[in-house]
Amino acid sequence: MKIFKILILTVLITSCSNRLDGILPTARSLTESVYSSVTIQPDSMYQAYAIVAGILEANMVEEGDTVSIGDPLVQIINSTSKLNAQTAKLALDLARENYNGKATILMGIQDQINTAILKYKNDSLNYFRQKKLWEQNIGSRIDYDTKKLNYDLASNNLLTLNNNYQRTKNELQTLVKQSENNYRAALIGSKDFTVKSKINGKVYALYKEPGEIVSSMDPLVSIGSASDFLVEMLVDEVDIVKIKVGQNVLIHLDAYYGEVFNGVVSKIYPEKDQRNQTFKIEAVFIKPPQVLYPGLSGEANIVISKKESVLVIPKAYLIDGNKVITNEGLVTVTLGIQNMKDIEVQSGLTGDTYIYKPSND
Structure with a gap:
C-alpha cells in the first residue's frame, strides 16, 4: 500500500x-x-408578558410604533380574579372579626380566665387558711388535702387557659396576616391589568389579538431598540477559544450584497448550545447600514490575527x-x-x- x-x-x-x-x-x-453565520437583532430586545391570566381586551400599540418607558402596550381583563378577590375579602373580614370583633374567640377565653382567676383566688385563700390550721394541728387531714387539691386544680386550670389564650391569639393574628396577603395578591389579579413598556424602543411584534385568552406564559409583545442593533453570531466550538472581546469583525449581509461592514466583538456567551455545538457571540457595528430589520442574515469573519x-x-x-x-x-x-x-x-x-x-x- x-x-x-x-x-x-x-x-x-x-x-x-x-x-x-x-x-x-x-x-x-x-x-x-473565524467564519460565522450572522443574524441581526435589535439591542435590548425582550418579550413582554402579563403577570395575570385573562382576556386580551385591546392592543394599545401597533407593529412599528415607537414607545417610551411606561407606555401602555396591551390591556387585559380578568373576571375570575375579581371573584377570587371578593372571596379573599370575605375571608379577611372573618379573620379580623374572630380576632378583635364583638364575638371574638379571645373574649370567650378571657371570660373563662376571669372565672378561673376568681376560683383560683378563692381556692388559694381556703388552702392557705387550712394550711395554717393544719400546721397548728387544727382540722382534719381530709379537709387539708381537699383544699390543696382544689388549689392545685385551679392553678393548673388558670395556667392552661392563659396558654390557650396566647396560642389562640397568635393563631388568629397569623390568620389575619395571611388573609391580608391573600387579599392583596387577589387584588393584583383582579384589576384590569395593563402591560407597560420597560424601555424606550420600537414594537416589533404583537402575538395576540383582542378577545384571545392569554396566560402568564404567553408572550404578548416584542420590543427592542429602535436605533441600535446587535450582530448575533454562532461560532463553532473548535474556534471559540480564539475569540476575544474587542476583535474586529467583517460583516456581509444578504440584504446588502457586495458590501462589507465593520464591527467589534462586544460579548461572548459562555454556555454552549448543545443542539448545534456552537457558542453565541455578539458584535456591534462601527458604522451600521442606514436601514436594518430584525432577522436580517448573512455571514461574518472575526479577525483573529x-x-x-x-x-x-x-x-x-x-x-x-x-x-x-x-x-x-x-x-x-x-x-x-x-x-x-x-x-x-x-x-x-x-x-x-x-x-x-x-x-x-
Whole structure:
C-alpha cells in the first residue's frame, strides 16, 4: 500500500512538473479569521408578558410604533380574579372579626380566665387558711388535702387557659396576616391589568389579538431598540477559544450584497448550545447600514490575527495538510496563520519556488 502511494505521488509530481500551470508563493499581508453565520437583532430586545391570566381586551400599540418607558402596550381583563378577590375579602373580614370583633374567640377565653382567676383566688385563700390550721394541728387531714387539691386544680386550670389564650391569639393574628396577603395578591389579579413598556424602543411584534385568552406564559409583545442593533453570531466550538472581546469583525449581509461592514466583538456567551455545538457571540457595528430589520442574515469573519509581508500560498495546493509539489518533488512546509483560501508558509519554500496544484484526476 505504501509503495502504491509513493508511485501515485511520483506520477503526480512528474505530470505537474511537465505542466506550465505552476505558481510562485506571494509575499503579502494575510488575515486569519473565524467564519460565522450572522443574524441581526435589535439591542435590548425582550418579550413582554402579563403577570395575570385573562382576556386580551385591546392592543394599545401597533407593529412599528415607537414607545417610551411606561407606555401602555396591551390591556387585559380578568373576571375570575375579581371573584377570587371578593372571596379573599370575605375571608379577611372573618379573620379580623374572630380576632378583635364583638364575638371574638379571645373574649370567650378571657371570660373563662376571669372565672378561673376568681376560683383560683378563692381556692388559694381556703388552702392557705387550712394550711395554717393544719400546721397548728387544727382540722382534719381530709379537709387539708381537699383544699390543696382544689388549689392545685385551679392553678393548673388558670395556667392552661392563659396558654390557650396566647396560642389562640397568635393563631388568629397569623390568620389575619395571611388573609391580608391573600387579599392583596387577589387584588393584583383582579384589576384590569395593563402591560407597560420597560424601555424606550420600537414594537416589533404583537402575538395576540383582542378577545384571545392569554396566560402568564404567553408572550404578548416584542420590543427592542429602535436605533441600535446587535450582530448575533454562532461560532463553532473548535474556534471559540480564539475569540476575544474587542476583535474586529467583517460583516456581509444578504440584504446588502457586495458590501462589507465593520464591527467589534462586544460579548461572548459562555454556555454552549448543545443542539448545534456552537457558542453565541455578539458584535456591534462601527458604522451600521442606514436601514436594518430584525432577522436580517448573512455571514461574518472575526479577525483573529494579521501579518504583513508573509509568504502565502493557496490552501488548495497542499497535500496531506503540510506538503506541496515543486520541481524538486514533494516538499514539507511549515505553516502559519490562514484564512478560508490562503495560508502562510513559514519555511520550506521561497518566493522563487514554483508549486503545482494537485490533479483531481
